[in-house]
Amino acid sequence: QVQLQESGPGLVKPSETLSLTCAVSGYSISRGDYWGWIRQPPGKGLEWIGSTYYSGSSYYNPSLMSRVSISVDTSKNQFSLRLSSVTAADTAVYYCARHILYCNSSSCSLNWFAPWGQGTLVTVSS
């Protein structure tokens, strides 16, 4: 059974870089699928941040692309998020999730997210 667990600082100062890690258990991230980050500001909806493959191939939300980097450490079976130049608007619960990759004979596509980690609240404040 795949399980994901986010970790990282709960408080980040404005203009600094937010860094989170997602540890995956019960499944090797090198087996396939992508691995993604989604966030949810307090009391609001969900926003996809980006997703990465074990090889390092990544896709990002265009609205965040200039500030986001997602990397993978296959030796530790985990992946990480870095979001630079944060402001109060980046305050949110950050979730990691398996991002299902489906391939047919002609193409591959990134699909739904399952399962999700429990989430971690990151507050941006001085």
Added chain:
Amino acid sequence: EIVLTQSPGTLSLSPGERASLSCRASQSVSSSYLAWYQQKPGQAPRLLIFGTSSRATGIPDRFSGSGSGTDFTLTISRLEPEDFAVYYCQQYGNSHSFGQGTKLEIK
């Protein structure tokens, strides 16, 4: 970017009733690439439906999804007490975006 608009914002129903939640896209969602999630307070979202109408593993058959193009619906045939939660739709046909959610509350 495809914008998803969910309605109503809040739906008040009683256990045993039927619930219909709407998700409308600003442009056609290719290949019916639409999913639904359930989120309870303090918990992560849980996948209910993918590919518009396929139930995820372990999801009761009282949950069903339908639709195509720009209009999609999540139906809960007979509400159980544990079904009262917030529901989100997600499209994955053109990048990825979520609706703003529908809160299903006990009347």
